[in-house]
Amino acid sequence: MKKISFKLNGETRFLHVEPNETLLDVLRDRMGVKSPKCGCDNGDCGACTVMLDGKTVRSCLIFAIEVDGHEISTLENISKNGLSPLQKAFLEKNVFQCGYCAPGMILSATELITNNPHPSEHEIKEALAGNLCRCTGYTPVIEAILELTKKD
Amino acid sequence: MAIPYEFAYERPETAEQAIKLLGKYGKNARILAGGTDLANQMKQGFRVPEILIDIKNIKEWEVIKMVNNELHIGSLVTFNDLRKSQLIREKLNILFEAAGLVASTGVRNRATMVGNICSAVACMDSAAPLLVHEAVIHTMSIDGERAIPIQQWFIDNRKTAIQDNELVTHVSIPIPEKKYAGAYQKMMRYSGEDLSQSNVGVLVLSDNKYHVAFGSVGPIPKRSLKIENLLNTKGISKETIEEAKAMIETVIAPITDVRATKEYRMHMTKVMFERALKSAVERFKQPKLITQ
Ligand SMILES: Cc1cc2nc3c(=O)[nH]c(=O)nc-3n(C[C@@H](O)[C@@H](O)[C@H](O)COP(=O)(O)OP(=O)(O)OC[C@H]3O[C@@H](n4cnc5c(N)ncnc54)[C@H](O)[C@@H]3O)c2cc1C
Ligand code: FES
Ligand code: FES
Helix, strand or coil: CEEEEEEECCEEEEEEECCCCEHHHHHHHHCCCCCCCCCCCCCCCCCCEEEECCEEEEHHHCEHHHHCCCEEECHHHHCCCCCCHHHHHHHHCCCCCCCCCHHHHHHHHHHHHHHCCCCCHHHHHHHHCCCCCCCCCCHHHHHHHHHHHCCC | CCCCCCCEEECCCCHHHHHHHHHHHHHHEEEECCCCCHHHHHHCCCCCCCEEEECCCCHHHHCEEEECCEEEEECCCEHHHHHHCHHHHHHCHHHHHHHCCCCCHHHHCCCEHHHHHHHCCCCCCCHHHHHHCCCEEEEEECCEEEEEEHHHCEEECCEECCCCCCEEEEEEEECCCCCEEEEEEEECCCCCCCCCCEEEEEEEECCCEEEEEEECCCCCCEECHHHHHHHHHHCCCHHHHHHHHHHHHHHCCCCCECCECHHHHHHHHHHHHHHHHHHHHHHHHCCCCCCC
16 A cells, blocks of 8 residues: 555545556545546546546556656546536537547547647547547537637 | 556656666566556556556656757657657658557557557557667666667567566667658558557668568568668669569568458558558658658
C-alpha cells in the first residue's frame, strides 16, 4: 500500500493504493466516479477515457499509483457548472442511444475543440477514432460537433 | 481489472537511480513508460515483473532536440509529442507520418516511440521510419552506455538487443546533409486503432540513393539492401519498380494470422511499396519537405 495524492476534478484527494490497481477501478469502485466505463479493458474502445494533466488517456491502462502528484479530470468535471456547449449540442441532436460511449466521446471531443476550435470533418473523425460506439453509427456525433464548431 | 498478482512500484527521479534499481532487480524488473503495452501484457500474464520502474519523472528523457547534425528523441517522447514537434515535422517527415497512424489520440498521448521499439511487436509503426533513417538506440546501465544501430536492434518478434540491466535513454537519428524525403504506408482494416498488416517506409536521398524498409511481414522489421541496390544502380523507371516488386517476394516472409493471409500481405506490400516510393519521390521533388 502506498499513500498517493492527486487532484480529482479540481479537489486534492488522498488515497492508499496497491500498485496493481488500475486507475479505472480506483475511480469507479473506490472513489465513486462512475463516468469512465470499462468496455474492453485493453485500450481499444475508449469508454474508460479520462484526462490526465489535460490530455485524454485510457484509464484501464494506467496504474492508479502512477497518477500520484498529477491531475485527473473526468466527465463529472466538465459538467460541474451545468452542461458544456458540446454536451448541449449532443443533447439537442440526441446523438447517443445507450450512452455507454458518451463520457469518452465527450472528453475526446472536448480535447479536440480545446486545441482546435474549428475542426474539419476529417479532424473530428481522427479525434474520435479511438472511441468505439455500438449504437449511433457515429454520424450524429460528428454532425453535432461540426455544427457546433463551424465558423459563422 | 486489477492485475491479478502483486508487484512493487518505484518512480526514480534520476537516470542514476533508475539504472541502480534496474541493476538490482535485472530481469525481474520492467521499465514502465506509457504502459500501453505493458499494462496489457501484465493483465494477460504475458509479463509478470516483480517490480515496475516508472521512468516518467526523468524529465531529460522527454526532450526532442538537435545535437549537431543528429536529432535526439528521448525515451519519454510520445507519438503525440512527435506529431506536435516542429522539428520532427521538418526533419523526419516519414516518422511524423507514421506517428499519426499509431492507434488513436488517447493512446498516442501516452504511448512512447521508444516503448514501441522496446516491445518490438512485429507490426509496430516506428520501426520502418527509424530503419530507413539509420537511427541509433542509446542504452544505459550500471555497466555503462551503449549505442546500438537499429539494424542490430531487432532480434526476433518481441525480442531486442537490450540486456536485462539496460534501459533506453534516447534514439539518435543522423540528419542527411543533402536533400531527402520519406514516405510511409500502413495497411490496416480501418483507421483509428488498427495494427498494421503490413507497412513500408521509403527514404529518397540525394544522388539517386534509396532506403527501403518493411514491417509486419516477418518476425522483425527489415531493411532491404537488395532492393536499395537495384534502385540505386538502375534508378526509378516503370521497369525497375516492377523488378523491385518481384524482388519483394524474396525479401519478406509474411504469415497468415487473424488480420490477413500471407498471400494478401505479399500482394499488398508490393502495392504499398510502389505507393510509398512514388510518394517519396514526389515529395523529394518539392522545394520543402512535405509533411502530412
Ligand atoms: C488500442 C491500442 C492500439 C495500438 N495501436 C498501435 C498501432 O497502430 N501501431 C503501433 O505501432 N502500436 C500500437 N499500439 C502499441 C503502442 O501503443 C505501444 O507499442 C507503445 O508505443 C509502447 O510504448 P509505451 O510507452 O506505452 O510502453 P510501455 O507499455 O510502458 O512499455 C512497453 C515495453 O517496453 C519496455 N520499455 C519501455 N520504455 C523503455 C525504456 N526506455 N527502456 C527499456 N525498456 C523500455 C517496457 O518494459 C515494456 O516491456 C497500440 C496499443 C493499444 C493499446
Ligand atoms: S476500457 Fe479502456 S479502452 Fe476500453
Ligand atoms: S451510444 Fe451506445 S455505445 Fe455509443
